[in-house]
Amino acid sequence: MFGVDPGLAVTGFGVIDGDGTTARLVVCGVLRTRARDPRPVRLADLFTRAGALLDELQPAELAMEQHYVATNVRSAMTLGEARAAVLVAAAVRGVPTFEYPASTIKHTVAGYGAAPKEQVQAMVTMHLGLAEPPTPLDASDALAVALTRLATGRIELLLAREGGR
Numbered sequence: 001m002f003g004v005d006p007g008l009a010v011t012g013f014g015v016i017d018g019d020g021t022t023a024r025l026v027v028c029g030v031l032r033t034r035a036r037d038p039r040p041v042r043l044a045d046l047f048t049r050a051g052a053l054l055d056e057l058q059p060a061e062l063a064m065e066q067h068y069v070a071t072n073v074r075s076a077m078t079l080g081e082a083r084a085a086v087l088v089a090a091a092v093r094g095v096p097t098f099e100y101p102a103s104t105i106k107h108t109v110a111g112y113g114a115a116p117k118e119q120v121q122a123m124v125t126m127h128l129g130l131a132e133p134p135t136p137l138d139a140s141d142a143l144a145v146a147l148t149r150l151a152t153g154r155i156e157l158l159l160a161r162e163g164g165r
Contacts, residue, residue: 001153002059002095003146004050005138006082008042009033011050012138015057016128016146020154023147025128026057028139039078043085051089062090063149065141066099100148105141108148120144 005012014028031049033042054062064087067080090097103113110123121140125133127147134140 001146001150002054002057002062003142003144003149004062004064004086005141005145006064006079006086007138008039008046008078008082009035010136010138011046011082011086012136012140012142013050013053014134014139014143014146015059016143016150018150020150023128023150025130025134025143028134028143030136030138039081043081046082047085047089050086051093054089054093054095059095061096061098061149061153062086063098063100063145065105065145066101068102098149098152100145100152105144105148108151109144117141 001016001018003014003016009032011031012028013031015026016023017026018024031046031053033045037045064083067083068076087097106115106120107113109115109127110119112119115123117137117140121133121137124130124140124143124147128134128143134143
């Protein structure tokens with residue numbers, strides 16, 4: 001499972017393996033773009049580097065936080081463009097994508113839909129049995145998205161099995 005916390009300046013990513021009841025960290029980190037580059041160049045860089053990660057790691061699925069409309073329209077547009085760069089990289093490779101509201105991600109991982117980033121980070125550390133919290137927060141947020149998809153996918157599988165009886 002490949003989780004993404006998109007942003008134009010910093011995009012967090014996290015990859016986990018698991019079955020919905022247990023999970024282990026494969027890799028996490030961030031992709032940073034150069035602020036001095038024009039936005040189209042930064043988006044192309046994000047698309048290329050996200051694609052390279054997808055090619056290398058070969059995830060079965062990609063999960064990302066659902067887009068929301070912020071009060072700052074410019075920030076919302078920039079975030080939407082960064083999301084699109086990663087979503088297109090996944091689509092070109094045939095990687096199925098899933099999106100979840102921030103409140104669902106926080107509730108799934110921390111038990112509280114308005115949990116602060118630090119609490120989400122602490123719970124990601126616990127869920128994955130890590131000795132140290134994943135940093136920066138963008139990486140732990142991406143892992144939270146991946147954990148949400150893993151849990152949701154398990155529920156979907158159980159419901160499908162139940163419906164097949």
